[in-house]
Amino acid sequence: MSLGNVSPFPGYKYVRxxxxxxxxxxxxxxxxxxxxxxxxxxxxxxxxxxxxxLYVGSATDDSKKDAGADLGSWQRWRAYANPEDPTxxxxxxxxxxxxxxxxxxxxxxxxxxxEVCDTKMTTAEVCERESHWKDVLGSRKxxxxxx
Numbered sequence: 001m002s003l004g005n006v007s008p009f010p011g012y013k014y015v016r017x018x019x020x021x022x023x024x025x026x027x028x029x030x031x032x033x034x035x036x037x038x039x040x041x042x043x044x045x046x047x048x049x050x051x052x053x054l055y056v057g058s059a060t061d062d063s064k065k066d067a068g069a070d071l072g073s074w075q076r077w078r079a080y081a082n083p084e085d086p087t088x089x090x091x092x093x094x095x096x097x098x099x100x101x102x103x104x105x106x107x108x109x110x111x112x113x114x115e116v117c118d119t120k121m122t123t124a125e126v127c128e129r130e131s132h133w134k135d136v137l138g139s140r141k142x143x144x145x146x147x
């Protein structure tokens with residue numbers, strides 16, 4: 001199913017979208033994107049296409065399960081889709097926004113999925129996979145990861 005300007009979900013290993021598309025995806029609750037990302041834990045990469053710097057993050061938040069909130073990748077990416085504050089609460093992104101404005105993030109960041117994790121994996125196990133990808137991609141030394 002596709003809603004509005006959103007293309008059909010291409011499959012986890014083919015996700016690479018710019019910020020405008022991310023906004024459209026998040027606005028498409030009920031689309032196949034929503035159903036694919038809503039309860040999925042995993043590791044994702046945000047690329048600054050201007051500098052080539054990478055940020056590796058994970059979607060693991062089980063704490064809101066009982067509150068009926070969205071889980072997994074959908075919830076995490078929804079935080080990045082806000083055009084007024086596209087930082088998702090990330091310290092490095094806040095510093096970039098303070099220096100260059102929200103338009104820099106909106107114009108230069110792309111979002112992709114590195115790994116989808118088994119839904120039975122614990123938060124610690126998903127964080128181990130996130131750390132693995134940070135090591136593989138060098139995002140602590142050369143990218144935007146501070147931890």
